[in-house]
Amino acid sequence: MWDSETDTVGGGEYGNGVMSTSKPGLKTDGFEKKGQSWYVATDIPSDFLVQIGDVSFHLHKYPLLSRSGKINRIIYQSRDIELNKVSLDDLPGGPDAFELAAKFCYGVAVDLTATNISGLRCAAEYLEMTEDLEEGNLIFKTEAFLSYVVLSSWRDSIVVLKSCEKLSPWAENLQIVRRCSESIAWKACANPKGIRWQYTGKAPRSVSSPKWNEMKDSSPSRNSQVPPDWWFEDVSILRIDHFVRVVTAIKVKGMRYELIGAAITHYAAKWLPGLIKEGLDSAPDDENRSWKGGLHMIVAGTKENLQPVQAKDQRMIVESLISIIPQQKDSVSCSFLLRLLRMANMLKVAPALVTELEKRVGMQFEQATLADLLIPCYSKNETMFDVDLVQRLLEHFLVQEQSEGSSPSRQSFSDTKMYDGAQRGGGNTNAKMRVARLIDSYLTEVSRDRSLSLTKFQVLAEALPESARTCDDGLYRAVDSYLKAHPTLTEHERKRLCRVMDCTKLSIDACMHAAQNERLPLRIVVQVLFSEQVKISNAIANTTLKEAGDSHYQPLVSNRKTLLEGTPQSFQEGWASAKKDINTLKFELESVKAKYLELQNDMDTLQRQFDKVTKPKQTSAWSSGWKKLSKLAKMNEGHEHEIGSHGPNVDQTRKTPRRWRNSIS
Structure with missing residues (x-):
């Protein structure tokens, strides 16, 4: 008192x-x-x-x-x-x-x-x-x-x-x-700077409460600074209807919307402690943990000032907080909005307020985390998580992005702090890419639910435009997780599911995994291998054009060899059979070459022996006859050469031995 x-x-x-x-x-x-x-x-x-x-x-x-x-x-x-x-x-x-x-x-x-x-x-x-x-x-x-x-x-x-x-x-x-x-x-x-009165958090100067505009020698020193949120704690002891009255009056007087949003968050943390997860600011990237809330009696604030809040009053608190959140973007965090939305669905808040809250989440959906997005579905005979809610949030985000894109003069409030090093002009693209990664992670998480229908999975996966994803590895993980949790899918359903991803956007590691994935349809595996072969060929061509060294070429060859070794057994057997036939043909061709060379050598040997025998000066009738035969043979050979020169293969007979020799070597 x-x-x-x-x-x-x-x-x-x-x-x-x-x-x-x-x-x-x-x-x-x-x-x-x-x-x-x-x-x-x-x-x-x-x-x-x-x-x-x-x-x-x-x-x-x-x-x-x-x-x-x-x-x-x-x-x-x-x-x-x-x-x-x-x-x-x-x-x-x-x-x-x-x-x-x-x-x-x-x-x-x-x-x-x-x-x-x-x-x-x-x-x-x-x-x-x-x-x-x-x-x-x-x-x-x-x-x-x-x-x-x-x-x-x-x-x-x-x-x-x-x-x-x-x-x-x-x-x-x-x-x-x-x-x-x-x-x-x-x-x-x-x-x-002009505050001299006592408030919670500042040491009292006297027993009695000083006047708000009192200026005395006992005022705080000049070095002590009053924080801008000095009034949060005192105002948060008020009942929700009186808190709404104060916040409404503060809005009329033109206070910054960031401070108003922070005051609302502080009030919610005191009166709805289950709404704020401990360590939220210290571990924002912990996406594997999900918040679990429930109806329970809570004690808000200090024991001296506040009374217990029953579960039946929490609905009124949530509805009131939704109605007084400033309309400006980033007045409160997206995490706070999603947790408020979770509690609103749990407490069956008025549908109009829930819709308004969903639109607010869509305005800054790119700031959401997976842990906050895993909102349970409170309807019976439904999925474990509220996939329809996430679908609506994504639609609100796309509508908001489209409206911002059609209004060049409209600037985003979070361009300067949403992404480190992001350019202001690429804010929309970065936001869509971040949302795409978030949706892929969400699909991977909810795909383990066997009650999730293929239609819901496909609609959510295809909601974003193709330009939002530069790599479909996250989408491939979600598809593989869904196939693992739903082993009874037919071949047609598996093909339909795999159509949500683009095989040309998979990384080398994802392609290696997909090539060995027996859950994927055979046609998808072929597409993955073909796309990877095209990538390798393009990489080799680009490396050659840039006159890269062997160090750049060797990893590609190694990856290609590993990729071919990692193909399914059926592909390996087919490739081995084809390779065997090719080797057989090569062996037969080499045998023909060897026989031809052997005959040619024999002919040359006989010719030399004959020349030695016919060296005597006087020529007999036998020798003159043999010369006539050899002359006739040369004429025939020249005739054949003339015919060959007009054919498609010029000097083929003369160059054949050298070509065989080169191929053998």
């Missing part, structure tokens, strides 16, 4: 927050409490009993009739002058507020504080303690304390607004909530 300021108002009647009346109706030494009953310490016996719940007040008619129009009307309408008992169970503030009002009627000094002023003000209004009955009545005095003391203090405004939670609708009708909310908003929007 914080006492009110030590200012004086109205001629010294508020010294040290003590209120008294200058015209006591009955001399008394005070009130005494015995059990659940209050008695006036006076010699005159009581003649009027006021019952409020289990507490009874033994009082006198005259002090109450002189200042309370409500008591006057009750006695007058009853037409019973001897009426000595009345029940006021619906009095705002309860027995505590009536105790202070009764003391005021008897002229007993009342200590006004920020904790009791709102209840006393509502009780005074209920009892109709107006100026018509007596000048300086309770309504006037409590109203003056609110206006001149409470609203000028930061802490007192917070405490009074917190105490109004049990005074609805009286506090609302008396404008206490509105005035305190505007006072808090005005001070929260003040320049932090």
